[in-house]
Amino acid sequence: MPPMWTEASLGALAVIVAAPTVVAAWAGGELRRCRRLLATTQQVAATRARSLSLASQELRGPSLMLMAQASAAADRPGENALGQMALHLLRLSDDMAHLASEPSRRTLHEAPMLLGPVIDAAVTLVAVQLRPGLRHWKIDPDLRPMRVRADSRALEGALAALLRRAAQHSLDGDVVAVRLELGLENVAIVVEDEGDGLPAQDFVTAAASPAEDRPIGIANGTRGLDVGLTLARSLAVAHGGDIRIESAPGIGARAWLTLPRARMLQPD
Incomplete structure (x- = not known):
């Protein structure tokens, strides 16, 4: 004699039978939502x-x-x-x-290059934008003769963004140091300042604003437009490197522009 089907067992059976349809409907709704989000x-x-x-x-x-x-x-x-x-x-x-x-159309024009002229060009560009402000640029002599394989214009732009940020967060007459740091896998161009130590908000720097609109601690004497650290980081990443920034209020900031050690070339 077959077992008696209770109301609970019949309900459970109905749920089991309907489950694939419910799941399919939910999945279809989620797929449509994802497609709308992607289109937007x-x-x-x-x-x-x-x-x-x-x-x-x-x-x-x-x-x-x-x-x-x-x-x-x-x-x-x-x-x-x-x-x-x-x-x-x-x-x-x-x-x-x-x-x-x-993105597929963005290409680097890589060639062997000395870091010295690239650093000098970036410093000159930022120094002109600072006028009449002034920063004392302290360049590590070990950087100048170093040869790497990279896109010189892209590297100059990325470095200028870091120098510009250091200038924006420091005071007239302050020192901004650029030094070399060698690791086992990476080589880093390190930019250090003794400014306000404010963090890089969302990894983007904005155009210097008028003094009355500027947050407390942002230095005067900085002018010029900047597309920000987002582009600078994308240029570093395109070279297989990255940009990292550490800051501490009242102490200053330190930024690393890293490149793979494999990009270093032997001196001529």
């Missing part, structure tokens, strides 16, 4: 890319006009303040275009 994310990314591309185009015109004025004012426009600012704006325009491009 892609739309936002496309909108930001278009905005960056338009900003890059708008910035390029005035930059070229400044370069023409600098050329009229000096034989070598890259060596005067107006020419340096024009070069910086042109580089910023290129960086915006780089950020607006598809």
